Each structure stands twice: as C-alpha cells, then as structure tokens.
Amino acid sequence: MDGSAARQVDYQALVLDYVRSPDQDAARPVRHPVVIVGAGPVGLTAAIDLAQQGVPVVLLDEDDRLSTGSRAICFAKRTLEIWDRLGCGERMVETGVTWNLGKVFFRDEPVYSFNLLPEAGHRRPAFVNLQQYYAEGFLLERARALANIDLRWKNRVTGLETGPEGIALTVETPEGEYRLGCDWLVAADGARSPTRRAMGLESRGRSFRDRFLIADIRLEAEAAAAFPTERWFWFDPPFHPGQSVLLHRQPDGVWRIDFQLGWEADPVAERQPERVIPRIQALLGRDTRFTLEWVSVYTFACLRMERFRHGRVLFAGDAAHGVSPFGARGANSGIQDAENLAWKLRLVLAGQAPEGLLDSYDAERVLAAEENIRNSTRSTDFITPKNEASRAFRDATLDLARDCGFARSLVNSGRLSLPSTYRDSPLNTPDTDAFLGAMLPGAPAADAPVRRQGEPGWLLASLGGSGFTGLCFGDGGALPPARLEALRGLARGAVPVQPLLVLPPGAAAAEWPGIACIEDSEGLLARRYDATPGTFYLLRPDQHVAARWRQFDPALVRAALARAIGQG
Amino acid sequence: MLNTELNLAAPDDVYEALVALHRDLTPAQSRLVNARLILLLANHIGDAEVLRQAMARARAGIEPEGRDDTPQVVA
Incomplete structure (x- = not known):
C-alpha cells in the first residue's frame, strides 16, 4: 500500500490558502444558516453531514494547516460507519492499520489479551489506527467535493453576540475584520474553545496528576x-x-x-x-x-460543560467534553456529537421540527460524555493509582490475572470506545412488544451482511443517507397491497421514512416499486435485531433505533416519528 | 444482605490462618496479600449489594487522616 496516491499528499505540510470571501465586501453582514467554528475532525464531519443533507455551511478555522503530529490515532468502528455514510470511510480503512487484538503485560509477562471484534459479519473492524492528519485530510477532500461547504482558513472569530433571533460574529482575517451572521453556530473549536470562553462558559471536571x-x-x-x-x-x-x-x-x-x-x-x-x-x-x-x-x-483532564446547547450555540467534541486518551474516546465521541447534531439541525432549519429537538442533542450527548468520562476516569484510576491501597489492588489484579479468569476482566488499560445507547432519550418510543438483544430504542444500529439486487453489501450502507428508515422484516411471501401502500405512504410524509424490506435468506428478490429490498443473506440481520416476520424498526437518520414493534402499524410509526423529531 | 452473625464452623482456626498469612511480611507485602484476598473473596461472593454493605461496615467510624494524590477540579 505504500506509495499509493493517498500517501503522496503530505497532509501535515499542506498550507490551506486564505481566500477572500465576498462576505468581506458585503455592505451589510451576510447571514448564513449554519456557521461551524473549527475545521478539525469534528467540525469537518459536522460540515459534511449537514452539506450532504442540503444545508449550506460556512466553516471557519483560525489556522491554515491540518493537525500537526499524529494526535488522535484510534478511530472506532462506529466512527468509520459514520464516515461511510459521509462518503469517506473507505479511504480511512484503506490507509489505516486495522487491528482487533490487544495484549496486556505485567512486568515481563503477558497476563491478558482481548479481541475487540470476536464475531464475524461486520463491515468495519473494531478500530483502525490512522494519524489525525490523514483523517482530517480525507475529510477535507470530501468537504471540498461538496459545493455547499464554504471553507475559510485564517478566519478567527473575535466577537460573538448571541440573541434569540440569531448570532452576530466578528471575524478576523489577514485582510482585516468583517461581520457575519448565522442562525446556528456549532462550536467545534477544541479543548480550549475560544467560543466557550467568549461566552463565559466553563468545562469542569478533574485533572490528573500524571504526565x-x-x-x-x-x-x-x-x-x-x-x-x-x-x-x-x-x-x-x-x-x-x-x-x-x-x-x-x-x-x-x-x-x-x-x-x-x-x-x-x-x-x-x-x-x-x-x-x-x-x-x-x-x-x-x-x-x-x-x-x-x-x-x-x-x-489530561476528564471534564465537560454542564450543557452542550446554549441557545443558538451548540458545542461539540473537545470544546464540550474531554477525557483521558486511554480508551480512544475523545475524537470518536466528537464524531458522534457531530452526527447526532447534523440531522436535528437540518430538520429545525427546514421548519420540520421544533427547536426543542436540539435539546435532545444536549440530553443524548451529555449522557454519552458522562459515560465516556466514567470509563476514562476508571481507566486512569487503574493506570495511575492515587494511594498505596489502590496501587496494591491494581498490582494484585494484574498478578491474579495470570491464572484467575475473573481478574482479567478487572484489568483496565482503557475501555475502548463504543457508541452510547441513548437508553432514556426523550426521542425513544419505549417498547410495548417483547424483544431480546442489544437493539433497544436508543441503540446504534448494528451492521450485518446483506444482499442487494443480488450483490453482497451491508445493512448500514443500505440505509438512507440522511433520513429515517423503516426496516421491515418480511417472510419472503407476497405483501398485501394495503401493506405495500402503507409502507409507501411513510415515504411521502413531510419527514419521510424510507421503507426497507428485509427478506429471509434465500428469498427471491422482490420488485415492488418504491420499496427497496435487501436479503438477510446469512440470517445475521434477523438474529442481531431479534426479528420475526412482521417486525418493524424505525431508525433515525443517525442510525440509532427510535422504536420497534412486532407488527407494522402505520399509526404507531407516525407517532414514534413525531416523538423522534421532538413533536411527541 | 450482609451476614454479620457467625458463619464459620471453626472461627479460631480461620482467624489464626488470617494472622499466619501475614507472618514475616513487610507492610507493603501485607497490603498486596490483603488486596489479592479481597479481590478473590469479592469475586467469590459475587453479590455487589453484599459487597457494598461490607465495604460500608469496614469503613464505618474511620475519619480520613490521610490525603490521596487527588485529581484537581479544573474549569
């Protein structure tokens, strides 16, 4: 792979030219729907997601370079799946080093090893290692392919006035200051977030006495x-x-x-x-x-802002929360912030959802940050014991891990990033039917191998790029016309739900205009979703489960959709 | 529910064994042995609620006189 075209760009050396924007010559400040501050992995991901959904974005960055040094290097399965949806996952995986195995040594002996992806039938590995400058470089190239992303380097926000109607920004450039307006501001400007400081807000938590x-x-x-x-x-x-x-x-x-x-x-x-x-x-x-x-x-410190939404300003990534590096929970959780926010912002901007939907960004991602901080703090307490007794417990655990199975589970060199399940999210419709397994409302949808028009593929790649999906498990037989019409009806709503029919293994591909079909080629899809013929899952645009039933009932789906867009 | 009534058939034997366990050990070695023992017993008991009750009873009445190398609150 060395010498491939991707490797020939030295992303660390790339200088991104400042270009004068017509906004700088406008008589009156130009108003944009969304301004994102910070073109790191989180800001770029948010920009691509919004732009792909048709929302024009202005992306400001005070610098003219990508990441210097490798920095974040572990990108998790869920992050890769998000980047797949954004059209740049494949490059990340091609260039990255795929790994699933970890080993822990105590003194000079191996005591424990783990496989992070013990089951087959997933498109993406548990992790790839990739220097942050590659990740940013690939995101940047994807962003540049989208006409509605306006990237402005050497644009530093020096003034910020927030109001109920919008935000006024003062931006400093090599050619002087200009004014800019926006409906919504996404602050993805890093751990020292100038936006956070300008608004007099704090990120609070614990710093650790270790280097x-x-x-x-x-x-x-x-x-x-x-x-x-x-x-x-x-x-x-x-x-x-x-x-x-x-x-x-x-x-x-x-x-x-x-x-x-x-x-x-x-x-x-x-x-x-x-x-x-x-x-x-x-x-x-x-x-x-x-x-x-x-x-x-x-x-490092484990810390977060109390709230991630402050009126029309939404904080994401390190600006909103910070963790220790053990667990790869920093950049990965920031990417999940971006995708959680993008579809909500799009619906609010389109007038299809109330502004209150953005409070669910706060609720869901604060919960995720707490989970990440809890895991990260536990790892840090194991790696850096704070007193003699905790060091004794740590050493005892490592020592016992050699021959006692239970102790291996206690060894904590970083609990590696997994996406959060938004268990108690206000957007979920609680189960009324009995289900087993992990795909409960709020869970990120698990991938599975499928066949589409005879070609092998993946479930997640078969979901709509930016809308809701109605995953409907069939028995392979003909669907009654009324059911077909009801499924098609979902796609005609103001906020459409695209039906996706799952056929059992070996079922002949069906042709129903307006309804895409996938074959559950290995039977893993039904198993992972505990699905039986008739089971219906409503999936959000960010591929989290909103609701599920044993039978498809359009009225229940519409009610769950309303709830999932903050109208419930 | 933590059982605080006698649950040992030969209590003196067990107590003697606990003391013997630490014979000729330095304080640091003893601390390690105790840590191993607690981990083994905690896993064997397996009931987190019972363990919490035991921890609370073990800590009862002890006012902290030391100080951890504690993390700082940062803003």
Missing part, C-alpha cells in the same frame, strides 16, 4: 516485523519500571509509544531527543534503528 510522553517513531521494515498489529500495554515493565507503556502501530511504518512519566517529570526536558531516545532503546533494544517523527508531553 505522559508520546513518541511517534518510524521503524525500519525489519524491526517492524517483530511487532504484530496489536495494541500492547505494559504495567511496570523492566524497561520502564514503575510506570506504564503503550505501543501501537500506525500507517507508514510509524509506531506510537506512550510512556507514563509521573507528575514530577519535567515536561520540557522530557521531550528532548537525548531523553526520549534512550527510553525507546530500552523498549526496542539498542540496535533497533528508528527515527523520531513527533514527540509530545501531555497531561
């Missing part, structure tokens, strides 16, 4: 062969006593090594090559040849 060193190194092929494509995590290894170390592979022969340093470490001295290189040699051996790509010393 970590990231060293990205490029290994020569011979040396690289010694390390499989797995996540390796050491507690108290002989080459770095008393601390933890993480080793993880990225594309282009680059490896991420993360050394725990402790609170007393000097953050400036520790990033000097004369300090970093011996640490790496202690791990790899003195004779292994490598080059340093990027070095950074960091601390």
